[in-house]
Amino acid sequence: MSQATNAPARSWSVDWTNTLFLGGYHLLLIILLPIYLIQSDVSASLVWSTAGLWTLCLLAITMGYHRLYAHVTYKTHPVIEAFLAFWGTVATQGSIFSWAHDHRIHHRHVDTDLDPYSAPKGFWHSHVLWMLKKRPDINPRIIKDLWKRPELQFQHKHFASLMVGANAIAFAGVWAITGDAFGAFVIGVLLRLFLVHHCTWFINSLAHMWGSQPYSTEHTAVNNFILSILTFGEGYHNYHHTFAGDYRNGVRWWQFDPAKIVIWTLSKIGLAHDLKKVNNLTIKRRLVAADRHLMMERIEELRHRIDVDAWSLKVEEAAASLTENLNGLKTASDKLQRMKNETIEQMRTVRDEKVQEMRVARDVKMQELRTARDEKMAEMRTARDETIQQMRDARDETLEQMRARRDEELEVLNRRIAELKQTVAEEMDAWKEMVHLVLETPESRLAAIPVRA
Ligand SMILES: [Zn+2]
Ligand SMILES: [Zn+2]
Numbered sequence: 001m002s003q004a005t006n007a008p009a010r011s012w013s014v015d016w017t018n019t020l021f022l023g024g025y026h027l028l029l030i031i032l033l034p035i036y037l038i039q040s041d042v043s044a045s046l047v048w049s050t051a052g053l054w055t056l057c058l059l060a061i062t063m064g065y066h067r068l069y070a071h072v073t074y075k076t077h078p079v080i081e082a083f084l085a086f087w088g089t090v091a092t093q094g095s096i097f098s099w100a101h102d103h104r105i106h107h108r109h110v111d112t113d114l115d116p117y118s119a120p121k122g123f124w125h126s127h128v129l130w131m132l133k134k135r136p137d138i139n140p141r142i143i144k145d146l147w148k149r150p151e152l153q154f155q156h157k158h159f160a161s162l163m164v165g166a167n168a169i170a171f172a173g174v175w176a177i178t179g180d181a182f183g184a185f186v187i188g189v190l191l192r193l194f195l196v197h198h199c200t201w202f203i204n205s206l207a208h209m210w211g212s213q214p215y216s217t218e219h220t221a222v223n224n225f226i227l228s229i230l231t232f233g234e235g236y237h238n239y240h241h242t243f244a245g246d247y248r249n250g251v252r253w254w255q256f257d258p259a260k261i262v263i264w265t266l267s268k269i270g271l272a273h274d275l276k277k278v279n280n281l282t283i284k285r286r287l288v289a290a291d292r293h294l295m296m297e298r299i300e301e302l303r304h305r306i307d308v309d310a311w312s313l314k315v316e317e318a319a320a321s322l323t324e325n326l327n328g329l330k331t332a333s334d335k336l337q338r339m340k341n342e343t344i345e346q347m348r349t350v351r352d353e354k355v356q357e358m359r360v361a362r363d364v365k366m367q368e369l370r371t372a373r374d375e376k377m378a379e380m381r382t383a384r385d386e387t388i389q390q391m392r393d394a395r396d397e398t399l400e401q402m403r404a405r406r407d408e409e410l411e412v413l414n415r416r417i418a419e420l421k422q423t424v425a426e427e428m429d430a431w432k433e434m435v436h437l438v439l440e441t442p443e444s445r446l447a448a449i450p451v452r453a
Contacts, residue, residue: 012133019132022197029190036186046183049174050192053090057196058232060087062259066234069146070100073247074263076272085155089166091196095156100146101138106204107244110219119208119220127198127205199230207237215242215286217293225256233257242286243278251283281330284424285323288431292319295438305443310451318434322427329420336413343406347399354395361387 064084067073076084085096093099102116109115116135117126140147147153155162167189174188175181211222221241228235228250236249236257250257266272292315299311365384372380441449 015132015134022128022131025190025193029186029194032186033191036182040180040183042183042187043178043180046174046178046180046187049177050188053170053174053188053192054195055232056087057091057192058199059259059262060084061091061093061196061200062232062234063262064088065091065093065096065099066103067247067259067263069096069152070103071244072145072276073245074267074272074275076263076266080266080271085151086166089155089159089162090170091200092163092167092193093197093200095159096152097138097143097146097156098135101143102135104142107241110221110241111208117204119205123205123209126208127201130204202227203231203234203237207235211235211238213238213290215239215283215290217290228256233259243283245276246278247275248277251278279330281326281333284428285326285330288319288322288326291431291435292316295435298438302443302446305447307451311438314451315434315438318427318431322424322431325420325424325427329417329424332413332417332420336410336417339406339409339413343402347402350398350402351395354391354398358388358391358395361391 060083064081065088068076068081068084088096106115106117111118111120117130119126171184171189174184178184178188207222207224207227208220209222211224211227213222215223215238219241221237223238224235226235227237233249233256234240236251236255239246239251240249247263248257248260249255250260263272263275267275295315296312299306299308299315302308362384365380365387369377369380369384437449438446
């Protein structure tokens with residue numbers, strides 16, 4: 001029989017290790033939880049210690065596996081890394097290598113067939129079923145930066161034993177606190193594993209389905225406040241897929257993202273550094289582009305009721321002007337920052353050079369002085385002092401001139417930035433009104449509104 005007449009072979013095979021482990025502990029939980037609840041009262045200490053484990057595991061996944069290893073959005077002290085790696089291991093989500101590997105592929109090929117937890121394939125696929133299928137081996141090139149680190153190699157190589165050991169320590173801890181071994185196993189291990197797993201998995205499933213898309217509609221990722229609570233800040237997934245290099249997921253100060261607060265606090269006490277952050281104006285520009293896209297869609301939808309050309313023109317013009325001013329503001333602010341850094345750096349260099357010249361000149365003079373000491377010492381000393389004074393004057397003058405020039409430039413730049421800020425603020429208000437008008441006015445009323453571009 002020729003190949004062509006055969007039904008297409010199933011393109012995947014079952015990952016029996018994952019399937020038996022995940023299926024096994026869910027089954028065990030379903031059996032043991034009712035038995036435990038019938039037999040004993042759940043003590044407050046059991047609830048709190050399990051909640052503590054749940055918090056540590058999820059924070060380690062968010063701050064460690066996700067933002068530190070998969071996206072490298074900051075760097076941290078080895079002690080913090082060890083802490084995150086330990087609790088990430090207790091969370092039982094595979095090694096740092098395999099997690100970061102799959103996650104980087106998820107971002108690179110989001111929503112396509114190459115995406116391991118592609119959301120368009122449905123809730124259950126992206127939530128859990130993808131783990132029951134055999135995955136291709138890790139491609140070290142995708143995690144090149146992590147692959148060369150021996151301690152991460154070790155965690156990967158011995159993950160199964162480390163995972164069992166770390167969970168045994170967590171179990172022993174809960175047992176010691178509560179004095180209840182059965183409870184520590186059913187609630188502290190099995191139920192906690194269940195809660196940690198499903199909360200993380202919601203980011204692959206629900207955070208690509210249920211929520212808002214203020215930053216981009218180019219991928220399925222959404223922002224969802226409830227999911228942020230369940231995952232210590234991972235719910236702002238629409239922002240995250242738009243700007244994956246940012247150490248924050250909830251960028252607004254009021255958004256619930258404890259992981260960003262912990263990372264920021266660590267940086268303030270010297271335990272984290274190189275925090276990567278997307279510029280505020282870049283984020284604003286992205287928001288304007290997303291709004292523009294939505295408005296154009298609605299205008300197109302209402303094509304038979306309203307004057308499409310006039311409305312499109314009006315939106316396009318406002319968007320173009322706002323974007324241009326945001327760009328101008330970004331360029332000016334960047335320049336201001338650069339000047340502030342550079343000028344101080346340059347001034348320092350110039351000063352150092354002058355000082356060096358002075359030193360050489362002084363040494364030459366000293367040498368001459370020494371040679372002619374017997375004859376004209378006093379005279380030479382005066383000459384030396386004069387030279388030094390001249391040099392000092394020259395140095396001060398140069399610094400003075402540079403300072404004056406810089407101050408002048410800074411003043412011009414600051415004035416320009418103030419103007420642009422004012423314009424952007426006004427245009428932003430008008431823009432928000434227009435977004436509200438186009439997206440939220442009922443069709444019939446929108447048709448009655450006269451448009452002027
Ligand atoms: Zn995602
Ligand atoms: Zn990510």
